[in-house]
Amino acid sequence: MSKLALTLTINGERHEVLTEPHRTLLDVLRVDLGLTGTKENCLEAECGVCTVLLDRRAVNSCIVLAAQCQGREVVTIEGLARDGALDPLQQAFIDHGAVQCGYCIPGMILSAKAFLEECPDGTEAEVREALAGNLCRCTGYQKIADAVLAAARPNPDRR
């Protein structure tokens, strides 16, 4: 089985990766690059813990082949903080106590990030819909929704 030489931009940095065609973006992130902030769980695009941004869109990295990411931009949870300062979304999750066991949180934050970029005035219903592909078995979601809304653009009409 021949290996593929791939160039991926991950969190703004170019990475050269030599890998087999069947390996997923998740495999390459966690195993080859040691970026273990992206979690692995169901491997069937059901739970959302492996969510990353691919060309600014949220995807399940467990079902995307690394080969399909050639020349594209990937953002993982490790790429959100800037110069040691957390992304406002990360800070909002802390401030609102939105994290319990934490396993779902990297994926949750990246789904929220993609949503807020597209829809900075989102309502709570829209936030919940945007996070439907990210399962949390600890929090009951309320504090997560609160945190995302706190990081959204202030909107007096929001309900």
Next chain:
Amino acid sequence: MSFEYHEPTSLAEAVDLGARFGADGSFLAGGTDLIIQMRRGKVAPPHVISLHRVPGLDAIEANGRVRLGALVTHRAIERCAAFRGQLRGLIEGAEVVGGHQVRNVGTVGGNVVNASPAADVVPVLLALDATVTCVGIDGERTEALEEFLVGPGRTRRRAGELLTALAFAKPEGRTATAFLKAGRRQAMEISVVCVAARLKLDSAGGRCVAARIALGAVAPATWRAHAAERVLEGRVPTPDVLREAGRVAAEGCRPITDVRASARYRQLLVETLVPRALARCLERMPERAG
């Protein structure tokens, strides 16, 4: 999973690869079904032909005849402004599939080829009288989606053939569409039953000129309730007529009992959801032809 990976950059190259590998090759669109089935060991194609570098397959054309390239994602359908009026049912079918992550990559072509009887966008396409275009080494052919769908996971696509587009006439005049889905929860759910409806009324008396009712998860393939459509055509769609259509659809469908629901419950859902979807079409019916 173990396979040779191919990344054609033109339609001709993709079709050549498809023909060369035949049943040993799988085209990869969004991968939301294929990668999972490969990981489960249900399929093990020696050759995977990724389509994402073939130009034009992700295009939506909405002038005159609507054409959805095979790689149009569910998210692209959801966000297509041209679908917000008479094609709202198509948006409603696309926006209930998986979560954002799945809709960002899952494609309409993949949804059709995967041929799940519970697919959500497929009934809407059936209600729109969509056609399927496939390209093989012998050229291009187009056939009705209703003929194309055979059973669970089975279509009339030939080995090596590439589905390139779905197409249907843009609804005109007093036409509306709607889609409804029943599941145990609001999101991330395989349909217990789903219903797509299209109604066209005449401009004068409000009689039904054309009706389409297509149902998911009640038969081996997405199923058109022809007899229920005939209940509506030529009549004024009063609440009684809508209920009659629901009864006829429920009597005609042949659902199975599985982990998600019993056959009887599915029939009850059909009886309820068909009139509800038709009523939704009436609520959103454009007043005047246009």
